Amino acid sequence: MILIFSDTGDKHSYIVDKGLRQIGEETCHVAYSRLFSDDNPTININDDALQLNIDGKTIKNLPDTTVWYRRQPSSFVTPENMLPEDEWFFNESANYFCGSMSTLFNESFCVNPFKSLGRMANKAIQISLAKETGFFVPNTIITSDPAYVSSFRKQYDTVCVKYLVWMTWGSGTKTRATFTAKIEKNEILESSQIRNSISIFQPFIKKQYEVRITVFGHYMQAVKIPQGVGVDPVDWRKNLNYLAHIKKIKIPYEIREKIIFLMKRMNINFGAFDFIIDKDQKWWFLEVNESGTFLWKQDNCRDINLFAPFVLFLKERNPEFLWDDCRYPDNLDYQKIQSLADNDPQYTRFLSYGFPQPFNKPSQKQ
Structure with missing residues (x-):
C-alpha cells in the first residue's frame, strides 16, 4: 500500500498516484482538507493489531506501508450545521488527529519521515546545517x-x-x-x-543564474534558471512563463556529495534545493524545500526525467535509490499518464476544489 497525503488542487500528487496505479500498486490518496468529510479516518486499537481505516481501506501492516507526505494540513472542511465558534475547536482536534495518525508510520518508509518534516521546515536549522556541511551560505x-x-x-x-x-x-x-x-x-x-x-x-548576491536540484534517494536532476529578459533578477517565480527557458545542468561532484551528507543529517530522502551561482562560479545555498514541486521541470525541459523515477522510488522504498534509463517502463510515459489524469472525472473534481485556505482562529473580544 502507498499512502499519499496531499490536498485538493495539487496536480502533482494525483498524476503520481495515477502512475503508481498504472504499474499495479495499490494506493490511498488523501486530501487533508476533506479528510473528515470524505475519507472518514479511524485509528483502530484492538486485541488483534493497531490499524488505520481510511477512505474505505483498512491498513494493517503499518511498517510495510509507503507514505508520501506531499502536503501538510492547513484547514479542514467542517461538518454541516457546525456553529462558527466551534470551528476552531474542530480544526485543532483535526490537526491533533493528523499528528497522531502520522506517528503510526514511524517505522514505515516515508517521504519524508514525519518527525523530520517540522524540523526541516525551520529555515534557521536548514541554514545552520548547510553552513556546517561546507556550503557557501549568505x-x-x-x-x-x-x-x-x-x-x-x-x-x-x-x-x-x-x-x-x-x-x-x-x-x-x-x-x-x-x-x-x-x-x-x-x-x-x-x-x-x-x-x-x-x-x-x-x-x-549578484548571480549568473539559479539552479533548482530535485533529489530523491541518491537520484538528482538539476535545471539552470538563467538571467535575462523576462526573468526577475531577485525572484524568478514572478514570471512562470520564463520556465520555458530552463535547461538541464550537470551537478558538480562536490555539490552532490554535500547534498547527500546534508540530507542524512536532516534525516530526509527527498528535497528540492535552491542555489545561486555567482560570477566566480560559487554555489550559494539558499534553502531546501522538503516537499517541493518538481513536475514543472519535466513540463518545461524534455531532457529532464523525474516522473517515472519518482514513481519507482515510492514503489522500491530504497533510501539510496538511483535511476537507470535502461529500465524505463513503457507504462510510465509521462504524457500518457497526464492524458489519463486529464480525462478522469475524479481528477477534475479533485482540482475543482482548489487549494484550501489556512484556517484563522477567531479573535477573542474582551
Missing part, C-alpha cells in the same frame, strides 16, 4: 526587530528579504504574494513594515 538574520535590520543593512549595499511563510492575497483580477524582494541601501523602511512580518534578511 550571512543571515531572521527577525522582525527594526534595530537588528538597520544594523544588518549598514554592512551591505543591498540586502534581500524573504518572508518565512509563503502567502497570496487575491482580489478580483489582482493577486499579491510574498516574493523575495531587494532593498537598496538608501531605501527607507518604516518600522511597521519590518514588525508586521518575521522575515529572513541576507546580502544581495
Whole structure:
C-alpha cells in the first residue's frame, strides 16, 4: 500500500498516484482538507493489531506501508450545521488527529519521515546545517526587530528579504504574494513594515543564474534558471512563463556529495534545493524545500526525467535509490499518464476544489 497525503488542487500528487496505479500498486490518496468529510479516518486499537481505516481501506501492516507526505494540513472542511465558534475547536482536534495518525508510520518508509518534516521546515536549522556541511551560505538574520535590520543593512549595499511563510492575497483580477524582494541601501523602511512580518534578511548576491536540484534517494536532476529578459533578477517565480527557458545542468561532484551528507543529517530522502551561482562560479545555498514541486521541470525541459523515477522510488522504498534509463517502463510515459489524469472525472473534481485556505482562529473580544 502507498499512502499519499496531499490536498485538493495539487496536480502533482494525483498524476503520481495515477502512475503508481498504472504499474499495479495499490494506493490511498488523501486530501487533508476533506479528510473528515470524505475519507472518514479511524485509528483502530484492538486485541488483534493497531490499524488505520481510511477512505474505505483498512491498513494493517503499518511498517510495510509507503507514505508520501506531499502536503501538510492547513484547514479542514467542517461538518454541516457546525456553529462558527466551534470551528476552531474542530480544526485543532483535526490537526491533533493528523499528528497522531502520522506517528503510526514511524517505522514505515516515508517521504519524508514525519518527525523530520517540522524540523526541516525551520529555515534557521536548514541554514545552520548547510553552513556546517561546507556550503557557501549568505550571512543571515531572521527577525522582525527594526534595530537588528538597520544594523544588518549598514554592512551591505543591498540586502534581500524573504518572508518565512509563503502567502497570496487575491482580489478580483489582482493577486499579491510574498516574493523575495531587494532593498537598496538608501531605501527607507518604516518600522511597521519590518514588525508586521518575521522575515529572513541576507546580502544581495549578484548571480549568473539559479539552479533548482530535485533529489530523491541518491537520484538528482538539476535545471539552470538563467538571467535575462523576462526573468526577475531577485525572484524568478514572478514570471512562470520564463520556465520555458530552463535547461538541464550537470551537478558538480562536490555539490552532490554535500547534498547527500546534508540530507542524512536532516534525516530526509527527498528535497528540492535552491542555489545561486555567482560570477566566480560559487554555489550559494539558499534553502531546501522538503516537499517541493518538481513536475514543472519535466513540463518545461524534455531532457529532464523525474516522473517515472519518482514513481519507482515510492514503489522500491530504497533510501539510496538511483535511476537507470535502461529500465524505463513503457507504462510510465509521462504524457500518457497526464492524458489519463486529464480525462478522469475524479481528477477534475479533485482540482475543482482548489487549494484550501489556512484556517484563522477567531479573535477573542474582551
